[in-house]
Amino acid sequence: MSSKQKIAIITGNAKGLGKAISEALTGIGFQTPDVIRRSDYDLTKPEAAEKLVKDTITKYGRLDLLVNNVGDFIHKNISDVNITEWHEMMNSNLNSAFYMCHYALPYLRSGYSTASGAKSLSPHVRAVSLSEQSVSDIDEHNNTGGTVKNYKHILNIGYAGMEHFRTYPNTTAYQASKAGLLVLSKGLAKAEAANNVLVNMLSPGHMENTIAPYTLENISVGRLATLKEASEAALFLISQNYITGQNLEIAGGWGL
Numbered sequence: 001m002s003s004k005q006k007i008a009i010i011t012g013n014a015k016g017l018g019k020a021i022s023e024a025l026t027g028i029g030f031q032t033p034d035v036i037r038r039s040d041y042d043l044t045k046p047e048a049a050e051k052l053v054k055d056t057i058t059k060y061g062r063l064d065l066l067v068n069n070v071g072d073f074i075h076k077n078i079s080d081v082n083i084t085e086w087h088e089m090m091n092s093n094l095n096s097a098f099y100m101c102h103y104a105l106p107y108l109r110s111g112y113s114t115a116s117g118a119k120s121l122s123p124h125v126r127a128v129s130l131s132e133q134s135v136s137d138i139d140e141h142n143n144t145g146g147t148v149k150n151y152k153h154i155l156n157i158g159y160a161g162m163e164h165f166r167t168y169p170n171t172t173a174y175q176a177s178k179a180g181l182l183v184l185s186k187g188l189a190k191a192e193a194a195n196n197v198l199v200n201m202l203s204p205g206h207m208e209n210t211i212a213p214y215t216l217e218n219i220s221v222g223r224l225a226t227l228k229e230a231s232e233a234a235l236f237l238i239s240q241n242y243i244t245g246q247n248l249e250i251a252g253g254w255g256l
Helices: 016-027 046-060 083-108 132-142 169-195 227-238
Strands: 006-010 065-068 127-130 152-157 197-204 247-250
Touching: 006 016, 006 046, 016 227, 046 083, 065 083, 065 227, 083 152, 083 169, 152 169, 152 227, 169 197, 197 227, 227 247
Parallel strands: 006 065, 065 152, 152 197, 197 247
Antiparallel strands: 006 127
8 A cells, every 4th residue: 555545434335325425435546454343342431442543553554434333223212211222323323433532543643654664454354555656636626726725624424404403302302412512513513624634524315225214205205315315425525625514414404
């Protein structure tokens, strides 16, 4: 691997949106090793998040993008959610993202560099690399004449409607964890912009792999989102050099 190639960690990439984002990145030049398995990295534990980041740095020598996609879902009336289920929602959707950001940020911030070629990465880590030529093409597209900094990115995955705090009893625990993630995203965006790290959120509505009940009548465009459409939105956000602290909904008008 060239020392100029860019590296990303995508959590929750074995299936669904995480896998779709990985495949979309591959389509524009990323190389994708293996998936991140919970049996190897239980990201609800801070030591596992630390190990995943350090394993990636050991192998590749740098980190340019973090996508926090991992997270569980529960469809259960909030009055019936027990303490264990509540903690599971917070740990998988909010705490895991905080742990990953905490350990990844020192390597994402401007000025970090290290020699490559150290110990090998666990085969279960999915890291992706984009050629310098492809990155240059993206930067040139966004360059308006001034110097475009080499920004790095964090992308957190939310859900459509969260900014309006529309809540439903059967998904309140899940929504509470994602609302916390939105606040975390905006706070990090403000704190880390000076370090050349941009932080955004992508919030899909009902997608083709949805497990939550829905009616098409509540979706303005009258259909579910495809994983491809959501992954293309992710590519848009991580290709930008002037967007940070934003939540992009991919919901087809759901909840309007």
